[in-house]
Amino acid sequence: MQVIYLDNNATTKVDEAVFEEMKPYFCELYGNPSSMHYFGGQVQSKTVEARKRVADLLGASPDEIIFTACGTESDNTAIRSALEVLPDRRHIITSRVEHPAVLTQCRNLTAKGYRITEIGVDGAGRLDMEEYKKAIDDDTAIVSFMWANNETGVIFPVEEAAAIAKKNGALFHTDAVQAVGKIPINMAASKIDMLSLSGHKLHAPKGIGALYVRKGTPFRPLMVGGHQEKSRRAGTENAAAIIALGKACQLAGEFMEAENTTVKAKCERLEKELLAAIPHARINGGGADRLPNTTSIAFEFVEGEAILLLLSELGICASSGSACTSGSLEPSHVLRAMGVPFTCAHGSIRFSLSRYTTDAEVDAVIKEMPPIIARLRQMSPFGREFLK
């Protein structure tokens, strides 16, 4: 069965060119980049190139890039570091719709006596900047807001938020895992102190991430015990994956325009056609500024897991904010924070496209989705009642 992969916010295909780039560094050029000999040295020169490629995509300088194992490690490192370098400040600000890599850590820190403020969002998923301005004070050590939301694609005004943090003497971190490679980022003209990214969201393999730390920002490592990454992240470099991430970032830069024109057009067409064909459907975050590749659509009176499994029967991959898919019993914390009614939250489906998505694949989803929704509504007591 042909797979139609519209779940690129979950993970992406490794670009063939990225795979080619990393391949020699397993069985042939397997040296340790830290070694003194030439054999290791040639790996090091490739990791230097990779660091430059990652920095270029972010408009940063190479020594501001620390390679990590994943976005989650980058997030954890950034927040822990900020609390250690500002020990007199005991307040953390984040948002209610963060990824668990940030949210769970912040909530766990309350047990250590930290005060946490989770800033809310409006019905379209936009950050409540007024609430943020009121919450921040001279006790705030770190503000961590995601650049773009993984479920809805809603983009937060992180530059403006970073400027406010700076004014209050707090550090500013952004989880940009979903934004990097999809929208232009220029750290040279930014007040953001730290930024997390993840390789497997932009066609690099899983198991590699990076943390941007602005030059001059005080920093404490999470992993110690080695001089790697200038002692900012101990542990032998995952050289092949670092080289892959570099290549993936270079390609992301080259495809940036396509992402924001052709990919965006496909995503908008999918959204428009589905809304036209299916009554009682709405876009989560519809009124907000969003990523070019993401759409989260709520189909009323049906349940997300059932939709996903029927799509899966046809080879179509998407994801859902429904309770049943996550193993928890409540729908997604993002949709609940937005006040999406329960009638919609359980039936929310996220489609996330990539530069590999074809028009034919979009057409297939536009064709298959309406009968699936109709079939489940016909089976649902609420669907029957409300759609009479």
Place this chain on the structure above:
Amino acid sequence: MWDYTPIVKDHFLNPRNVGDIPDADAVGEVGSLACGDALKLYLKLDDNKEKIVDAKFQTFGCASAIASSSALTEMVKGKTLDEALAVSNQDIAEFLGGLPDEKMHCSVMGQEALEVAIFKYRGLELPEHDAEHDHGHAYPDYEGTLVCKCFGITDTFLKKVIADNHLTTSEQVTNFTKAGGACGSCIPKIKELIAEVLGQAQEAATKPKLSNLKKMQLVQEVLERDIRPMLRADGGDLELIDIDGDHVQIAFRKACAGCASSGNTAKFVEMKLRELVYDGLRVQEV
């Protein structure tokens, strides 16, 4: 992805008996939109009003909710009302070749809809209670005191499911009924209900009560004998600050002070003290 059996997949992809029966003799409705699943079951009886000759359903929910409903309608057709009442949620799960633990509540929903339909038909309507809850109401026909406010589940219903399925942990109760699966604030109450059903409540009450003096002595003993030597081995230590009722206040010293995982260490200390002294103790880091 859930590991559904081929039978679950079949009943999800090709559900039997979807629809309604306009002149149904009995109708049972459980669940709500807010809860994330709901089932409306229709039963048609023969002329003697004894045997179920037809059953139809409408379900809002995930694949296993739809499959459980479909299985239920197939199982009850041809049964007398008394035979149908004997169908348990375990029977539904077995018919489907098993359900993932987290999805057992789907089989419970099926069994409850059946019970509600038959009770109502026989005029044995259970009075509704009027307790407030956050959203939805899973089993409106079960009286009792509300335990899980998130999913609207009462103690009467929970005790029945605990007893019917021989449940012994709060996680199991969540898997079977959803209760405790959202905010989690009712989990202590669920544990009490489990203890009550298992008859452990009385046993606990007959245990000799620990005097305060004895408790303090025991806490100190366990800290000195079982905990501090372990911490010291890793270059850390702790100090007992105070014992206030059931609250044991400790402070971490040396390598433990400011250690990123001292929260886990505190949990470990609490676990040990509960195990060796008394399970009502709470450890606070000061």
